[in-house]
Amino acid sequence: MNTYKTLKTLTETPGPSGFEQDIAAVITEMWTPYVDSIATDRIGSLIAIKHGSGPEPRPRLLLAAHMDEIALMVKQVETHNDQGFLRITNVGGIDIRHLYGQLVTVHGKRDLSGIVGSLPGKMLPPERKDKPFGWEDLCVDVGLPADEVEKLVSIGDFISFRQPLRKLQGKRVTGKALDNRASVAAVTACLHYLQNRTHAWDVIVVATSQEETRLLGAYTSAYAQRPDAAIAIDVTFGKGPGTSDANTFELGSGPVLDLGPNVHPGMLKALQDTAKSLEMKVNIGTHSRYSGTDAFALQVAREGIPTGLIGIPLRYMHTPVESIDTADVERSGRLMGEFIANLDDKFLDKLAEGMMKED
Amino acid sequence: MNELIKKLTEAYGPSGFEDGMRDLIRPEIEPYVDEISVDAMGNLIAVKKGDGSGLKVMLAAHMDEIGVMVSHVTKEGFLRFTNIGGVYPHTLMGGRVQFANGTIGVVHSDRLTDRGKIHPLNKFFIDVGATSREDCPVGVGDAAGFVRPFIAQGSRLTAKSMDDRIGCVVAIEAMKKLASTPHDVYCVFSVQEEVGTRGAMVSANGISPDVGIALDVTGVGDVPEARPMDVSLGKGAAIKVKDAGMIAHVGLVKVMKQRAEEANIPYQLEVLEGGSTDARSIQISNAGSAAGCISIPCRYVHSPSETVDARDVEASINLLVEILSKPIAL
Structure with missing residues (x-):
């Protein structure tokens, strides 16, 4: 598997929360060779199942x-001198500071390329200079007269960022949507790894929908699949100028294994043991309440699911220049693959025993 | 209809x-x-x-x-209250609310020193005409909703x-x-x-x-x-x-x-x-x-x-x- 190529395909495909059909199609093509079944569910999550070799009924890992x-949405269509402009709102956690000057695709009757524009600095009144933009200061311009825009664009159309994946130096890459296509690539690497390994458990691989807005796909897919254990994988904060020492991680320093209330300590221990057996360096991250990931939702589905959380360090989160080290993607994939290969019929008992043991 | x-x-x-x-x-x-x-x-x-x-x-x-719920009755018989759902103070002043038992109350707030600024909800009270805790027909935990008649003017309907x-x-x-x-x-x-x-x-x-x-x-x-x-x-x-x-x-x-x-x-x-x-x-x-x-x-x-x-x-x-x-x- 060529990690850069995989990431390029994944990040450059649009997939705003609630509008995931294009990215789901790309991932379906990517995962189909590795799995026994694959389908999207009612709310747009992609669910693939790879059967294990153990005797039925097999335990299942999700x-x-x-x-x-994250993306934008058309809120209003506005006319100015017969030209059409789009007023916008956020889909997910948009940092408004990076919007001015972005290239976007408006998913109207057909895809339209556009830009996010505003007044240039020299035209701003003095009291507005050097101040952050508000939503009312920004508009999307697709370069069409108002009547054409009216024909092609409706209120509620999704707008995605258009930014190619680029190589920085070494194994670093930068682009949009590395949150969380980096993890989709890691899961793909895991499936690739499992081609040459047997595993006893069934593996349910889910590309969840609408995480950025409400963890929707994690809640619903965990309910539908009722797995015995689960692992969420998402990006986490990379170190850089201005970051604090706590809970930030150097790019290229390996996967981050999280400890905290959203995580079952036994799952963390098992992931750590797997890393040790691979002689892989990992980081330990912590969260005190809400990890901000699918793990939060997976954990409370049905009667509760022992859940682990893997993070990939990433800088400039929720911007079109998110940056990661591809080595962390490859390592996370290998770590999950080896973890799965080691799952046996004693695993759940060991998890339960670990919970009861007094140190 | x-x-x-x-x-x-x-x-x-x-x-x-x-x-x-x-x-x-x-x-x-x-x-x-x-x-x-x-x-x-x-x-x-x-x-x-x-x-x-x-x-x-x-x-x-x-x-x-949306509505309000009584949180405290003063010894003079006024009701302090909290919100049930998204109740905004500026919609309450001078309005009337009704409790489940039919009691009507008028809503006002502590004296405003600056009329351009409205008090937060905890400085509002309901007056149901009581003079003490003892003769107050409602108590802590009782809930009230707005009172306002329905009107139709042309195609516009207000309530x-x-x-x-x-x-x-x-x-x-x-x-x-x-x-x-x-x-x-x-x-x-x-x-x-x-x-x-x-x-x-x-x-x-x-x-x-x-x-x-x-x-x-x-x-x-x-x-x-x-x-x-x-x-x-x-x-x-x-x-x-x-x-x-x-x-x-x-x-x-x-x-x-x-x-x-x-x-x-x-x-x-x-x-x-x-x-x-x-x-x-x-x-x-x-x-x-x-x-x-x-x-x-x-x-x-x-x-x-x-x-x-x-x-x-x-x-x-x-x-x-x-x-x-x-x-x-x-």
């Missing part, structure tokens, strides 16, 4: 990586 | 205290459905069976309204609690008009929407619908200095694409638009930046439902003078009937 990305 | 709107909007029913509303709605819907039941939280669930070829569709219109009694009216009128449907339609009159869409959450978990459609009010952008929004009074039923709590199912939005266009029902597309509806809870229930919302555009939401347009109400009823009469291809 791997969740969200495939949706 | 105005008679029904008047009856439902003027009735008492803050979140958690919907019994009276349920008793009012039950006889209105019962003749038009096959089964009717009430669950443990108090949701009224009216079921109209399909011919077996369709989906399980859940409708949700909430019976509850307290249009949110969401108008949604209840849409549900009732649509079930009346619905001759036959391929779908099993679960028409839920939900409780506790205003405090976190809690009634719809449990009814959706019980029903496990394929499709969930909330019937609720939405904001508008057509009043002075409004937050920019492309929904206006009188321009038709609003088909929700997104609100602050969810993104509607794109396939369901498409079906709704298609039905409206085929039947020449006026509609508008809604992107609401603040607030959400029962559809949010239905969407995330169990294994997930295709969720959407037919919204009735409404001015001055969460004030005692919520205003809608009769033509939009009509369009919403007709759109719902069209959607339920035909197969839903997601």
